[in-house]
Amino acid sequence: MIYKVPTDLESIFPNYLTNLNNNLVLMLKDFNEKNYLNVKKIAHNIAGTAESYGLKRIGSYAFMIENALKQEKVQEIEHLLNLMITEIETSSFEYSDEE
Amino acid sequence: MNKTQLELLTHEKRELLSQISKRNYLDAKIDINLLVVDDDINFLRFFNQRLNSNTKYKYLANMYTDELSALMNAPTDIPDVIVIDYHLSLSEGYQIGEMMKSVLKHDIPIIYISSDICVMEILNFEHVITKPLNIADFEKKITDIINCRREAA
Numbered sequence: 001m002i003y004k005v006p007t008d009l010e011s012i013f014p015n016y017l018t019n020l021n022n023n024l025v026l027m028l029k030d031f032n033e034k035n036y037l038n039v040k041k042i043a044h045n046i047a048g049t050a051e052s053y054g055l056k057r058i059g060s061y062a063f064m065i066e067n068a069l070k071q072e073k074v075q076e077i078e079h080l081l082n083l084m085i086t087e088i089e090t091s092s093f094e095y096s097d098e099e
Numbered sequence: 100m101n102k103t104q105l106e107l108l109t110h111e112k113r114e115l116l117s118q119i120s121k122r123n124y125l126d127a128k129i130d131i132n133l134l135v136v137d138d139d140i141n142f143l144r145f146f147n148q149r150l151n152s153n154t155k156y157k158y159l160a161n162m163y164t165d166e167l168s169a170l171m172n173a174p175t176d177i178p179d180v181i182v183i184d185y186h187l188s189l190s191e192g193y194q195i196g197e198m199m200k201s202v203l204k205h206d207i208p209i210i211y212i213s214s215d216i217c218v219m220e221i222l223n224f225e226h227v228i229t230k231p232l233n234i235a236d237f238e239k240k241i242t243d244i245i246n247c248r249r250e251a252a
Contacts, residue, residue: 008152012144019141044186045139048214048230052145059231063214 001087004096005054013093016053020046024085027065031077039077040069058087131241133160134178136169136195137212138188142230149234156241166195173203180244185213185222193222208244210237 005013023042030038043065050059061084068076133150137143143162150158161176163169166187173181181199185192196209213219214230226244228237 009145009148012148016141016144041186041188044214045141049139049142049145051231052142 001057001091003054003091003093004098005093007095007097009053010095013053013095016049017093020050020055020058020088024081024088028081028085031081036069036074040066043069054093058084061087128155128157129245131156131158132176132179133158133182134169134173134176134180134199135160135162135182136164136166136187136192137162137182137184138164139184140164142184142232146232149232152234154234155238166190170195170198170202173199177203177205178207180241181207181209183209183211185211185215185218193224208248210240210244 009016023046027039027042030036030042043062046062047059047066050056050062061080065077065080065084068074068080135143135146137146143164147160147162150160161172161178163172166189181196183192183196183199187195192211192213196211199209200207208226209224210226210228211219211222211224212228212230212232216229219227219229226240228240
């Protein structure tokens with residue numbers, strides 16, 4: 001998957017990607033420690049921002065994680081976390097204003 | 100200076116005055132002083148970037164990741180519009196909005212922002228925008244607020 005990041009965000013995107021990876025690590029740790037409230041909070045923030053940076057599918061995974069937590073479907077979250085991490089690790093990013 | 104020269108000068112002044120009166124002040128960028136509270140630094144960076152891009156208004160934004168700093172600093176630079184994320188770390192955005200109104204003692208419009216569309220619909224706030232934020236939608240909201248204020252004045 002090649003994500004197209006809006007060109008006007010070029011100066012802030014590397015920082016965002018670092019923060020996103022840090023947040024994923026935090027989310028995994030919190031999930032392992034059953035701190036589901038923290039997982040929900042991080043997922044909520046990712047869901048609200050990822051699409052703005054052009055990462056629509058990652059935002060959708062985060063949104064699904066948040067919803068799964070609201071519905072207390074904890075077993076689904078592990079699967080969604082795996083999907084989201086694989087998505088980020090196998091994706092590349094380029095700056096473009098094309099949809 | 101003879102009478103003709105004086106008449107010419109008067110004519111020139113009249114012409115200039117006429118040009119000035121025809122100037123479209125709506126083209127000039129209006130300064131909007133914003134106070135933004137969102138606990139997601141990534142969102143604030145994105146928002147700040149978009150506010151500084153090709154926007155209709157010129158924004159002066161004070162941004163805070165925590166509600167307490169926002170509350171403490173708000174009275175020193177009274178904003179025109181407040182933008183608050185509905186889901187903050189320590190509280191719900193609505194509580195902070197009410198506290199802001201109380202601290203500032205001004206009727207300042209508050210735009211609540213959230214990715215949770217359902218919650219925003221249920222709460223029925225006067226000004227709401229959803230994430231992912233679209234800067235055009237945000238500016239439309241600002242225009243609505245300005246027009247509303249002008250009508251009330």
